[in-house]
Amino acid sequence: MALFRPKEILNIFTDLDIDSYREKGFDTVLLDIDNTIAIPDTGSCDERAEKFLKDLKEAGFKVVIFSNNNENRVKMFIRDLDVEYYHLALKPLPFSYRIVCKRMHTKPSRTIVMGDQLLTDILGANLSGCYGIYCRQLQETDTPITAFNRRFEKLIWRYILREKV
Numbered sequence: 001m002a003l004f005r006p007k008e009i010l011n012i013f014t015d016l017d018i019d020s021y022r023e024k025g026f027d028t029v030l031l032d033i034d035n036t037i038a039i040p041d042t043g044s045c046d047e048r049a050e051k052f053l054k055d056l057k058e059a060g061f062k063v064v065i066f067s068n069n070n071e072n073r074v075k076m077f078i079r080d081l082d083v084e085y086y087h088l089a090l091k092p093l094p095f096s097y098r099i100v101c102k103r104m105h106t107k108p109s110r111t112i113v114m115g116d117q118l119l120t121d122i123l124g125a126n127l128s129g130c131y132g133i134y135c136r137q138l139q140e141t142d143t144p145i146t147a148f149n150r151r152f153e154k155l156i157w158r159y160i161l162r163e164k165v
């Protein structure tokens with residue numbers, strides 16, 4: 001099922017070839033927080049994630065923290081960083097991806113979505129016409145809801161995508 005298939009798989013978010021995607025015409029990056037660019041429930045942005053956000057912006061990308069978390073969690077993560085955010089995104093529903101693209105004055109076809117979940121980040125990216133990049137989760141432990149989703153993801157990887165992650 002192509003709806004669950006990421007366009008690319010990264011071991012970690014910092015593996016993104018920023019210049020290559022800029023040259024391909026992408027101009028916006030929507031980033032999930034927990035287990036994509038931050039360990040869940042660890043508070044604010046660490047140095048590695050902060051550098052990544054800075055590098056994206058310096059390359060000319062519009063950067064949006066795009067999360068199903070509540071606003072307090074998102075604000076705690078971004079602190080005083082100069083990045084846009086969209087909380088309670090209702091991923092994987094495609095309208096939220098399109099709303100953010102419109103708000104950022106871009107098109108889904110020029111937007112990269114980076115996340116650690118097939119059932120939210122990648123499915124929503126594919127449904128909305130964005131370019132979904134799967135990042136392996138930063139740690140094995142998850143919240144109860146995410147742990148439940150991971151069971152289905154394992155089946156999707158194994159039986160639908162026929163890949164081992």
